[in-house]
Amino acid sequence: MIGRLGGQLRILPGTVIGWDMAAALALGDALGIPPLAMAELLPVIEAVMVTKLNEQMDQANG
Structure with a gap:
């Protein structure tokens, strides 16, 4: 599921702020993932993803 959320990023200029959680929950539901597990x-996982993507963007921008 996590690999499928790449197109659901919420972004402000120069920074990633997270996933579109409505889309993430809908995707998980469609995949049969229990809501408690998603919650x-x-x-x-989102917090780690945001940290790592922003670090990568900072390094790329020097």
């Missing part, structure tokens, strides 16, 4: 795991 527990998505915010934690």
Whole structure:
């Protein structure tokens, strides 16, 4: 599921702020992932993803 959320990023100029959670929850539902699992795991994974993507963008921009 996480690999499928790449197109659902919420972005401000120069920074990633997270996923579109409505889209993430809809995708998880369509894939049959229990809502409790999504509620527990998505915010934690999102936080790591945001940190890493922003670090990569900072390094690329010097």
